[in-house]
Amino acid sequence: MTAILASRQALQGRGLAYGYRAGQPVFAGIDIDIDSQEIVALLGGSGCGKSTLLRTLAGLQPPDAGTLQFLDAPLRAPHPRAAVVFQQASLLPWLNVQDNVAFGLDFKHQPKATQQAIAQRVQASMEAVGLKGKERLFPAQLSGGMAQRAALARALAREPRLLLADEPFSALDVLTRSDMQALLVEVVHRWHTAALLVTHDIDEALLVADRVLLMGSTPDVQAGAGRIVQSWRIDIAHPRRMDDGRIAAMRLEILHALQSLRGQAAAV
Ligand SMILES: Nc1ncnc2c1ncn2[C@@H]1O[C@H](COP(=O)(O)OP(=O)(O)OP(=O)(O)O)[C@@H](O)[C@H]1O
Numbered sequence: 001m002t003a004i005l006a007s008r009q010a011l012q013g014r015g016l017a018y019g020y021r022a023g024q025p026v027f028a029g030i031d032i033d034i035d036s037q038e039i040v041a042l043l044g045g046s047g048c049g050k051s052t053l054l055r056t057l058a059g060l061q062p063p064d065a066g067t068l069q070f071l072d073a074p075l076r077a078p079h080p081r082a083a084v085v086f087q088q089a090s091l092l093p094w095l096n097v098q099d100n101v102a103f104g105l106d107f108k109h110q111p112k113a114t115q116q117a118i119a120q121r122v123q124a125s126m127e128a129v130g131l132k133g134k135e136r137l138f139p140a141q142l143s144g145g146m147a148q149r150a151a152l153a154r155a156l157a158r159e160p161r162l163l164l165a166d167e168p169f170s171a172l173d174v175l176t177r178s179d180m181q182a183l184l185v186e187v188v189h190r191w192h193t194a195a196l197l198v199t200h201d202i203d204e205a206l207l208v209a210d211r212v213l214l215m216g217s218t219p220d221v222q223a224g225a226g227r228i229v230q231s232w233r234i235d236i237a238h239p240r241r242m243d244d245g246r247i248a249a250m251r252l253e254i255l256h257a258l259q260s261l262r263g264q265a266a267a268v
């Protein structure tokens with residue numbers, strides 16, 4: 001654990017490219033770094049390749065070009081310390097919350113741990129997301145927010161050094177969403193995790209992220225492949241408020257950048 005924490009950089013991607021069809025890259029030339037305890041938000045128009053990039057960073061699909069390093073070693077396949085959270089909690093309906101959170105922790109590719117250590121990790125991650133006392137409930141008995149908390153607990157139980165979240169809160173009502181955003185910031189800081197948050201929501205990005213990356217394609221880049229076209233660092237303490245003048249100014253800037261990208265795409 002000490003050795004891992006000593007290295008601040010969790011993930012590094014260089015020159016990444018990926019396409020579902022030969023000669024038609026969804027994205028190309030992507031350089032990305034995510035540090036421990038850092039939340040990077042990835043924004044961009046629909047279909048620009050955000051989810052495809054997230055899956056590549058998760059090791060779920062090897063890049064066509066470029067290199068990926070996770071915890072200073074090449075990443076070529078899903079890693080037990082890199083956890084993914086999707087828009088839908090995708091809990092197993094026949095297992096209660098506790099068993100859902102524990103599911104897979106004793107699989108062969110997971111780091112070896114005693115049953116007692118696994119039980120402690122499950123308990124700690126359920127407490128971290130505020131699900132203590134809900135262990136015996138089944139997914140059908142959970143609200144959307146509770147289900148997403150369970151999905152987050154399942155990710156945390158893997159003691160991830162990297163959390164990759166693809167629009168995890170977009171199906172939640174506005175208050176639950178706000179709670180979950182605060183929870184994400186808290187767990188990333190407390191668990192020394194690096195996080196990538198794919199979102200469509202500029203406000204969400206500004207409320208939780210340390211950096212915002214804008215992904216899109218511009219006419220000067222090959223075959224309309226997505227790339228990181230702009231980034232912003234947000235050095236503002238948490239909790240943040242949308243009526244903070246600095247946030248409001250950045251919001252406008254990002255909105256204009258998104259509109260400009262859309263304009264360039266339409267002009268092609
Ligand atoms: N499994 C797949 N097979 C073929 N093409 C795909 C596949 N998944 C995505 N695509 C295509 O790749 C491109 C990028 O899709 P992706 O879902 O990564 O974009 P996105 O930015 O996450 O979109 P959204 O914001 O709408 O979720 C789109 O043109 C999409 O149609």
